[in-house]
Amino acid sequence: MASTTSNQVRASHILIKHEGSRRKASWKDPDGRVITNTTRDSAVAQLKALREDIVSGKAKFEDLASRFSDCSSAKRGGDLGPFGRGQMQKPFEEATYALKVSELSDIVDTDSGVHIIMRTG
Numbered sequence: 362m363a364s365t366t367s368n369q370v371r372a373s374h375i376l377i378k379h380e381g382s383r384r385k386a387s388w389k390d391p392d393g394r395v396i397t398n399t400t401r402d403s404a405v406a407q408l409k410a411l412r413e414d415i416v417s418g419k420a421k422f423e424d425l426a427s428r429f430s431d432c433s434s435a436k437r438g439g440d441l442g443p444f445g446r447g448q449m450q451k452p453f454e455e456a457t458y459a460l461k462v463s464e465l466s467d468i469v470d471t472d473s474g475v476h477i478i479m480r481t482g
Contacts, residue, residue: 371482373439387431
């Protein structure tokens with residue numbers, strides 16, 4: 362696994378896109394039919410349920426990311442690799458830098474949709 366430099370973090374995330382997302386298509390939904398018909402509240406509810414499964418130990422973050430995330434990082438279990446400041450949308454960056462390694466975020470809103478983030482490095 363690549364190490365991160367001191368000014369970088371490493372994180373994985375699960376993204377659920379919704380009707381307010383800037384790009385209404387994903388690897389799971391190339392035509393955007395599901396995304397266009399998903400409300401933000403519905404996306405948040407889905408993420409909260411996934412987060413609960415992770416926290417309770419019912420499911421692994423990577424497994425859920427692979428199945429449910431609208432981001433292409435789903436193919437890597439949600440892993441975004443190392444990144445520095447200014448490379449991600451501001452709310453995502455701020456939430457990631459605020460986490461300790463192996464900590465899981467609450468719901469984070471960006472222009473892409475809603476996320477839960479796990480800091481991995």
